Amino acid sequence: MKLYGHPDSGHALKVKFCLNSASIEHEYEVIDIFSDKKSRNPDFLSRSKHGEVPLLVDDGKNLTQSNAILVYIAKKYGLYGADSELQACLEWLMWESNKIGMCLPQLRADKKLKGCELSKGAREWLLARYVHDVSVINNELEDGRSFIVGDNLTIADFSLCGYLMYAEEAEVDIPKNVDVWRDRLKSLDGWSNPYEMLGTNENG
Ligand SMILES: N[C@@H](CCC(=O)N[C@@H](CS)C(=O)NCC(=O)O)C(=O)O
Numbered sequence: 086m087k088l089y090g091h092p093d094s095g096h097a098l099k100v101k102f103c104l105n106s107a108s109i110e111h112e113y114e115v116i117d118i119f120s121d122k123k124s125r126n127p128d129f130l131s132r133s134k135h136g137e138v139p140l141l142v143d144d145g146k147n148l149t150q151s152n153a154i155l156v157y158i159a160k161k162y163g164l165y166g167a168d169s170e171l172q173a174c175l176e177w178l179m180w181e182s183n184k185i186g187m188c189l190p191q192l193r194a195d196k197k198l199k200g201c202e203l204s205k206g207a208r209e210w211l212l213a214r215y216v217h218d219v220s221v222i223n224n225e226l227e228d229g230r231s232f233i234v235g236d237n238l239t240i241a242d243f244s245l246c247g248y249l250m251y252a253e254e255a256e257v258d259i260p261k262n263v264d265v266w267r268d269r270l271k272s273l274d275g276w277s278n279p280y281e282m283l284g285t286n287e288n289g
Pocket residue numbers: 093094095096097118119122136137138139149150151152
């Protein structure tokens with residue numbers, strides 16, 4: 086199994102954190118996502134449908150789209166909600182991809198990445214979306230549950246935390262329950278700083 090990612094990619098972080106947390110052996114290669122697409126590793130380009138990370142190669146299959154990859158891992162290994170919580174996980178995965186995953190990455194890029202600066206109006210609009218979306222997660226956690234679907238860690242947690250683990254770089258507020266939940270995830274085996282986790286090539 087081989088994962089391709091980049092240290093600035095919260096989408097790649099979801100998958101890397103899930104694999105590390107489950108102690109699933111894999112190789113890892115960094116792809117320079119800021120380089121011209123055509124200049125990227127040709128083997129990677131031939132396998133990644135949109136030339137994007139994350140890409141997971143397993144058993145001759147080329148798997149793309151972070152949330153779909155999480156479902157693949159959960160099903161293959163019977164982990165993280167694959168058996169009893171799959172429907173609830175899928176709901177959060179779909180929610181993530183056009184809610185928190187469609188404002189927080191842009192707010193972070195605005196503050197962190199050259200050439201990704203937002204106009205004032207665009208930042209305000211995305212910030213309002215973020216405040217709404219993060220409050221949805223915060224409210225869900227209000228009953229004191231340990232993880233987003235309940236007391237068990239699922240792929241929905243890996244999905245939702247992808248960009249929330251970089252939230253400070255976006256210069257946004259993190260509500261209390263979300264902060265506690267993030268700390269709980271950071272205390273899991275397999276967690277380390279995203280730049281350490283995703284910045285260096287690994288050979289299985
Ligand atoms: N919807 C995709 C998003 C993947 C994505 O946007 N990847 C970015 C990094 S976060 C990328 O590879 N960008 C480089 C490019 O498009 O050239 C997923 O969930 O995996």
